[in-house]
Amino acid sequence: MSGGERKRGRLTRRAFLIGAVAVAGGVAVGVQQVRRPHPNPLAGQDAEPGAVTLNPYLLINQDGVSIITPRAEMGQGVHTTLAALVAEELDLPWESVRTLHGPAAAAYYNAAALEAAVPIPSWDHGWLAEGLRDAAGVASKLLGMQITGGSTSTADAYLKMRKAGAAARVMLVQAAARRWRADTAALRTEAGQVLDPAGGRQLPYTALAADAATIEPPADPPLKPRAQWRLLGRGLPRVDMAAKCTGTAQFGIDVQLPGMRCATVVANPYLGGSRGGFDAGPAEAMRGVERVVDLGATHGDALAVVADNTWRAFQAARALEIDWQPAPGISGDSAAMLDAIAGSIDTxxxxxxxxxxxxxxxxxxxxxxxxxxxxxxxxxxxxxAHTTLEPPAAVALREPERLTLWCGHQAPTLLRDLAAEQAGLDPAQVDVRVQFLGGGFGRRAEVDFALQAAAVAEAMPGTPVKLTWTREADIRHDLxxxxxxxxxxxxxxxxxxxxxxxxxxxxxxxxxxxxxxxxxxxxxxxxxxxxxxxxxxxxxxxxxxxxxxxxxxxxxxxxxxxxxxxxxxxxxxxxxxxxxxxxxxxxxxxxxxxxxxxxxxxxxxxxxxxxxxxxxxxxxxxxxxxxxxxxxxxxxxxxxxxxxxxxxxxxxxxxxxxxxxxxxxxxxxxxxxxxxxxxxxxxxxxxxxxxxxxxxxxxxxxxxxxxxxxxxxxxxxxxxxxxxxxxxxxxxxxxxxxxxxxxxxxxxxxxxxxxxxxxxxxxxxxxx
Amino acid sequence: MTPNPIDLMVNGVQHQLSVESEMPLLWVLRDVLGLTGTKFGCGVGQCGACTVRIGGAPVRSCTLPVGAVSGPVTTIEGLGTPEAPHPVQQAWIDAQVAQCGYCQSGQIIAAVCLLEQSPSPSPAEIEAVMTNLCRCGTYAQVRTAIARAAAALPASGGQA
Structure with missing residues (x-):
């Protein structure tokens, strides 16, 4: 990507106004740009070998069909419900459904999150309200913000993920009709297969996917009427349940890589405070401790301790001698803060x-x-405080021209862009791999802990680093x-x-x-x-x-x-x-x-x-x-x-x-x-x-x-x-x-x- | 100073470890043995995310020095697998307990220990023993799953 494009991409993000009304300001946008879909992140150079993708929500290989559920699974069951939207239209048996979070990508923008920012009651469906919501939806598409928040995931996905399933179904049926030289109207779909009842033939989607991928997706595929739903509208077994009951679900804090080091941070305990000197000597002399990294002002003057396991990093962090200084002129007393908040009504x-x-x-x-x-x-x-039970944690690996981040996150495209800026990379060179979230509640829409992990990895190229906050850090340094x-x-x-x-x-x-x-x-x-x-x-x-x-x-x-x-x-x-x-x-x-x-x-x-x-x-x-x-x-x-x-x-x-x-x-x-x-x-x-x-x-x-x-x-x-x-x-x-x-x-x-x-x-x- | 090797039996496998004897069992499990099903939540024995079974008792592994471990350790990985879950895990799946799931390894281990001690626990016993923190608030489903597991496990107890 050229420098000019990089700059424009950043300008677009910078022009994202969040306040009463969400608008993409300052960017001239043609109708074509609005209509053009975002590229399918499952296709192209990062595509899985041997796998076929029919749209950003579907990946089909020899083993079966995987549905991309590109929202943070933080307990709210969103992977299950989003998968059901696709599986319903695609006539997939529920037991066969596999889900993947998928990459951070503009294709997974959340329109409903910005539509909800329109300052009109949600029950108002008049022309002005709907017009503003449409405008916000267009803005969110242009900005490509992949967000899990504001209780918007299913509202956002309800139409588009059903359409993705329905479009894929049409393509698979056409592929079967071509193969059999049959009329599409005579074919139907059931249990992950296309059936030809008259001819007594059937083919699984896995066998048709490659042909289907050559067919132009229908723009407006018909959706199943609600009366014909098999999966939607009833309580389904959650797709993440067995893994979460057997200790096999992988949260950000669980990611393990060969040669990985373990780190933690010590940040300024004072609101808006500063740091005098520090002595890392005693900490660095401790067993298993590799180094202390000064993360500097952009990370709240935090120091990171890197060791060969998390406990040794925690121990060494306690041994750091740091001259923290309170901010001058900040009243650091919450009772006084509450009085000041009350007083603002008068002033x-x-x-x-x-x-x-x-x-x-x-x-x-x-x-x-x-x-x-x-x-x-x-x-x-x-x-x-949020106190997600999984404390903030992320794994980062910096390689030449590449940064990879593993963590639970509610805003992976935002994290990708900010991590790219921090590392001096293009967003396309940053790969955010979203894991299960041990609770979100809004805390994991924040980028602080993941950018810290990236900053430590920046200092240790080629070495994967897992950064884990203590609970004390979490409660003292929440947003x-x-x-x-x-x-x-x-x-x-x-x-x-x-x-x-x-x-x-x-x-x-x-x-x-x-x-x-x-x-x-x-x-x-x-x-x-x-x-x-x-x-x-x-x-x-x-x-x-x-x-x-x-x-x-x-x-x-x-x-x-x-x-x-x-x-x-x-x-x-x-x-x-x-x-x-x-x-x-x-x-x-x-x-x-x-x-x-x-x-x-x-x-x-x-x-x-x-x-x-x-x-x-x-x-x-x-x-x-x-x-x-x-x-x-x-x-x-x-x-x-x-x-x-x-x-x-x-x-x-x-x-x-x-x-x-x-x-x-x-x-x-x-x-x-x-x-x-x-x-x-x-x-x-x-x-x-x-x-x-x-x-x-x-x-x-x-x-x-x-x-x-x-x-x-x-x-x-x-x-x-x-x-x-x-x-x-x-x-x-x-x-x-x-x-x-x-x-x-x-x-x-x-x-x-x-x-x-x-x-x-x-x-x-x-x-x- | 090189500490003496520490012998540790986890899920039926014997390990010899050269770590500090004061290193908490939790971090030995997670960072040395790679058993990440046992979770870090607080580090001070308050939340129960790190609960493992030692000698039939639920133990908070984040505050237990590995040198003080007195018997074989069972973690969530030692109970069952997604393909062959332990009856208590199966009850958890059937009752659809987990939301974010982060606390559930500890909850399940605590419930296994409870049911071994008391195959048909009363609500008061459940309330006294199941003190693990769940930020998603799955407590009603935890109660349901324990009742289902009590019905499913052999009445003699002790199996697990």
């Missing part, structure tokens, strides 16, 4: 006002004049879920229903922090600050949601459900307070506020039935009991939850969670149920016990003894019901998380009368 101009119905100012003036009391509450949410504060003001009408609701939400911008790190410009307001509080399916006559974006010294990242992870808590706890002030049942109140949104009404009615909401709470022992309700629309899905708690001598127990999720169209109910449970456990863990606090510029937590999560004994029974109000799938991996925290807070209020406006709740109440 900063709004970043965005994504909802502003009626006239909130006038309504509040009138209420004051009429001496009607306002309901006021301030809520706070802490910084959080944290930001702290957030909401100031809420509400006024009730004569019937006790909310007439006015004002939510002022302040939180440092994740988008700006992330894009600053990876060298992308971020422009426009940050929609994530209000996500999960704005664009909720409620009608309140005067209803305003305002976002503020104060600066923060803390590096920030995407944490499962992102802004909705605190906004669900703010919005739904405040609605509960309004219901209590108006003397109205919280579920009845929500039913009255959602009259314009039938899908939300259906979710509420279903959770009413599932949870037995209309039956009195059992009071049969010495424990005080209560139920709490919350509903959040996020990632295109609507999820309502009822949490049941009891309070006794040993503290509060979370007894049960009832969850109703409208996911548009349910492709795999088993996986969806598991994802709802997972999202709930992740949310309840944070609500009950998680917080990252800073003192003197350093994170105070370091391992699971002071940053824990729910274990089996504390985890409630979780019952899930799935609703399908649409004709396409919406988000599943994240929408279970936002309502879990407010439903728990509201249940604790119902049981104890105590309003919890800040989490983690174990600061305020005791849990059993």
């Amino acid at each position: 900063l101009a709004p970043d965005a006002t994504p909802r502003d119905d009626g006239d909130v100012d006038q309504a509040l003036r009138i209420a004051r004049a009429e001496a009607r009391p306002a309901v006021k509450a301030e809520y706070r949410a802490p910084f959080l 944290y879920r930001p702290a957030a504060v909401a100031r809420c003001t509400g006024v009730l009408d004569r019937n006790g229903l909310p007439e006015t609701a004002l939510l002022q939400i302040a939180s440092p911008s994740v988008i700006r922090s992330f894009s600053g790190r990876v060298g992308l410009p971020a422009m426009g307001p940050d929609k994530l600050i209000t996500e999960g509080a704005a664009m909720q399916p409620y009608h309140i006559p005067n209803y305003r949601v305002v976002g503020y974006a104060p600066a923060s010294p803390v590096p920030l990242g995407n944490w499962r459900s992102v802004g909705a992870s605190f906004n669900g808590f703010f919005h739904e706890c405040f609605l509960d307070e309004l219901a209590a002030a108006g003397g109205i049942d919280p579920l009845d109140m929500r039913l009255r506020l959602t009259r314009d949104y039938p899908f939300a009404q259906a979710v509420l009615e279903a959770v009413r039935e599932l949870s037995g909401w209309d039956e009195p709470v059992a009071q049969d022992d010495s424990r005080r009991r209560g139920r709490g309700l919350a509903m959040t629309h996020s990632f295109g899905s609507t999820v309502a939850q009822v949490v049941e708690v009891s309070d006794g001598a040993d503290g509060i127990r979370v007894e049960r969670v009832h969850c109703v999720a409208d996911v548009g169209l349910a492709l795999d109910p088993g996986i969806i149920e598991a994802q709802m449970q997972s999202g709930i456990v992740y949310g309840l863990s944070a609500a009950i016990m998680e917080a990252i606090t800073f003192r003197d510029g350093r994170a105070e937590q370091s391992n699971f003894h002071d940053y824990d999560a729910l274990r089996l004994a504390q985890t409630p029974e979780i019952r899930v019901r799935i609703l399908q109000s649409g004709d396409a799938p919406t988000g599943v991996g994240e929408p279970g998380t936002p309502p879990s925290k407010p439903a728990l807070a509201n249940a604790i209020y119902a049981a104890t009368g105590k309003r919890l406006r800040e989490y983690p709740f174990n600061k305020h109440v005791r849990f059993a």
Whole structure:
């Protein structure tokens, strides 16, 4: 590739704006460029010998058919569901399906991730909304960003991977028709073969693939009607299950190469701090230690220790003597940071006002004049870490004109481009091989750990290096879920229903922090600050949601459900307070506020039935009991939850969670149920016990003894019901998380009368 | 100083190792023997991802010096394979337990030890023993799989 092309490729990426609206700016683009498909990364010089590819999702060799499932498998079952989309159209028997993540490639761009950035409610399918989504889809194709995030993988793949399977089927049938000199209309497909019922003949796809590859793919192959689905719509055995239950699934941390060295890093513990001198002598003298590599300013002044095994690297890292220095002028105290975030509501101009119905100012003036009391509450949410159980880890190998990276990653094309820049290579010379992820939750959309591995490998050409973070490094050097504060003001009408609701939400911008790190410009307001509080399916006559974006010294990242992870808590706890002030049942109140949104009404009615909401709470022992309700629309899905708690001598127990999720169209109910449970456990863990606090510029937590999560004994029974109000799938991996925290807070209020406006709740109440 | 060789039996195979006796068993398994099914999660015995079986008991190998290993070690690789899984692994597959899967080696070893001690464990026994951390929250499926395995294993127990 010429230098000019390299530069243009970089410009295109640089022109990727992430803010309120995703646009490819500054690049003149012809219609042809939009229409032209990305090259098939399975073909060309890197093609597997003896294998045939019919499109970027299919590789056929003597052993059978492999489906490329180019999204990060981090537990959400995406390899299974994406494979089912292709296998359904291709009439492959499920038992024969094999999946490969495949290479990092523009062909695997995620259009839905950018379409979701359009600042219009997901339920709006009008011409403007759809037009903007189309524009965002075009932008994402041009940018070729392969991303697993925003709960978008199945929405993005739903049409294109079924079309890939259907197109391949047409080509295979034509190949058989040519071979047999038969009419394609007389042939059918079943169990990985083309059949000629009249002629009594059959040929497996493996025997037809080479011929099929010479046939022009149909542009718009017919798709199976839903009534004929065999695989989609039912719970399938996961393709990764046996490997994960036998220790044979390979995660990034498990990659082993001949001659491989093992490394770890020690980074500056101070936010924005600097480094004086260091003495590597004692560490380098230790057994098995090969060297200490100074990764320099671009890697946070981190030092890497390279040894012949990971434990010796860990030991030597502790022996490093480093003069770390705190940043001057940064208040490194999280309590003060939260106060500053709250204060920004008074001092900063709004970043965005994504909802502003009626006239909130006038309504509040009138209420004051009429001496009607306002309901006021301030809520706070802490910084959080992701703590994926697999700590950040990556393997890198630098060879002449080539860099290879092995790790679990949610954004492999971004990692490829940044690793190429760092190594002075062309992106085509960087090979990112995505492994299973031992948890993602947004943490593995970050490039820090993998670029560190690449930097160590740069210093040791020809030697593969595995870099593993300690858990302490992970918790002290995360890209944290930001702290957030909401100031809420509400006024009730004569019937006790909310007439006015004002939510002022302040939180440092994740988008700006992330894009600053990876060298992308971020422009426009940050929609994530209000996500999960704005664009909720409620009608309140005067209803305003305002976002503020104060600066923060803390590096920030995407944490499962992102802004909705605190906004669900703010919005739904405040609605509960309004219901209590108006003397109205919280579920009845929500039913009255959602009259314009039938899908939300259906979710509420279903959770009413599932949870037995209309039956009195059992009071049969010495424990005080209560139920709490919350509903959040996020990632295109609507999820309502009822949490049941009891309070006794040993503290509060979370007894049960009832969850109703409208996911548009349910492709795999088993996986969806598991994802709802997972999202709930992740949310309840944070609500009950998680917080990252800073003192003197350093994170105070370091391992699971002071940053824990729910274990089996504390985890409630979780019952899930799935609703399908649409004709396409919406988000599943994240929408279970936002309502879990407010439903728990509201249940604790119902049981104890105590309003919890800040989490983690174990600061305020005791849990059993 | 060259340490004395250390004898270690893992999954029925005898090894002689020239490593520091204080090196945690976890890193001997992963980085010396190449058995990567046993996972590193915390390094301080808090999460259970590194659980192996020694003498019938679940042991957190990240804090156990290899020199202190008192008997034969069974790791997840020693239980069964994808083609021939151990009954507890089969129960895990049937109950579709794993999500990201990173904690499941430790969960399965802990469950094998539990079922050997108590072939029909009560919910309270399960809660007391199954303390391994799962960030994906697969605990309901873990309970289901243990119940299935208890039903599938011979009532006499001890097999594994």
